[in-house]
Amino acid sequence: MSGLQRARLSPQDRRAQLVAAGVNFLTDHRLDDLTMDELARLAGVSRALVFHYFDTRQGMQQAVVTRARDSLLDATAPRQELAPRERIRDTLLRTTQFVQQHQGTFYSLVRGTASGDPAVRTIIDESRELNAQRLREALVELGMADALLLRVALRAWVAFAEETLISLAIERDAEAEDVTRFLEASLHAVVGSIGGQRL
Template sequence: MGVEERRQQLIGVALELFSHRSPEDVSIDEIATAAGISRPLVYHYFPGKLSLYEAALRRAADELAERFVEPHEGPLGARLLRVTGRFFGFVDEHGPGFSALMRGGPAVGSSTTNALIDSVRQAAYEQIIAHLGISAPSPRLELVVRSWISLAESTALIWLDGRRVPRAELELQLVHDFAALAAVSAAYDPEMADLLAGLLANEPADGPFADLLTRLAALAPAATLPS
């Protein structure tokens, strides 16, 4: 193989191993064996495990960022549901690797790892803002979107610890969470209220946002307001 071809092969092998076990538990010897080469040859292409680990994280970050790309067609609720489905698909396929990416793994605190994590978050943020059709987001809208991205990360990490909640339910719940965050912000800000009204006006009766309103309406008779 050529130099770059071999490097890409090693990154792919490492990422596959990291997808099933924590990077700390995967040795250079295992990576070499899986790639069908010797340990010294691995070091010929990467000076150490950390550099190979960071290269694998970079590929994982690029793939994860691509999961947020969605055509700007149809109701926002359905778009967000498709995005969360692909996001959880990545989490499901690359559990330990996803945890390592979000938590830093062996390179926790390194500038490279932090930059990779931030790049994924920024890509997700820019995609959602674009879907909202906003060119200059207000501080409250930015807070809503970035808070939702952080919530999606933490939800996925908790879910990986046993997968005790059905994945499909969490995907829908995250879409509902976005609407709920926007609704709370709308209660404080007229601009957010106008944005939310516009989003709900374009939602079909069988969409995720309408489903949330139906669920909340069912709870209303049981709710009591303080006197």
Template sequence: MTELPVTETPRPARRRLSVDRRREELITAALELFSRRDAEHVSIDDVASAAGASRALVYHYFGGKQELYVAALRSAAELLESRLRPQGSGRPLEELAAGIARYFDFVEQHAAGYAALLRGGPANRAGEIGEIVDGVRGRLFLLIQRQMRVAEPSPVLRATLRSWIASVETAGLDWLENRDIERAELERLLVEDMVALLGVAARRDGEAARLLHALTGDQPG
């Protein structure tokens, strides 16, 4: 009896990806992990496994975990900033509402990147990581200045705007964690929060009073 030749089951072909595409996959996997765990609790092996890649490949692209962490957060920061660029030239309050909507588009569509970017306390914000996060906040602050037609904010107005930015960040993280409020309702709440904060500041600062008037049409007190 003639034996039939044994045929080996062909192995699935390994995907050939461009350098940029492979790097993007690794960053996406890393952001997902960093959004759920502190960086010190995520290993290169974890990232490689999540991305379906080898440990050596991760090192080839990034050199180590710190470099990967920095690249992942920078990627998220750049994407968020691109979403926040002014889109129109309407009334300041309308532009603010539109900016909040674009911000939450990013929060919803890139939850892992947003959470990884803002997760953790001051202890995780030293060095280059802190520069990335502070850079996002600084550019967001400048964007709000432009939208509100504020050239150089007074100390009271500066503190008010920065306090509002912190509340927006916190609201975004809370919404991702709980999802127990409609996104549109949360966006309206944050716009109203801005008006309320300016109302308090307006009692102490003429520039805040003028900005409140520009937003709402109310006469400064």
């Protein structure tokens, strides 16, 4: 058995280690493949212990997806000391680099919307909303009106960016700088299409 089982950990630390094992699993596997038995095997603990911390497979997957999502959001948090345009580009670059370094996890997050669990979809949608909000805040600083069309455009662009990152940063292993330039250009094109509309 691993040290995880033998070590005397607090309930919070034990649960955190189990969740971390689940996140590591996403590096090379789909979320749908993460079962209670598989998590127990990965962590070197009994199936009963996993059920002690997570009543259901759905609850376990939700905890794992939440941790993976938070890792992405924390790693790509905008640097508020930068000017708005620099901040946007810096955030896009660090997002691209994160995706390249954690390909399986990002793929699982994006494709997690295919899960039949509404709670998993909600967790991922919350991430998309926050990413759109971060961009909106920078654009409002640049003088754009915080209008409905801006919110709609940014929410749609975030979904576009996810597919771009999968296609270019993961499947084609394009240079981070090249992917970032494309993302930045597409963002400005989408935002520019709003023009003087008042919605």
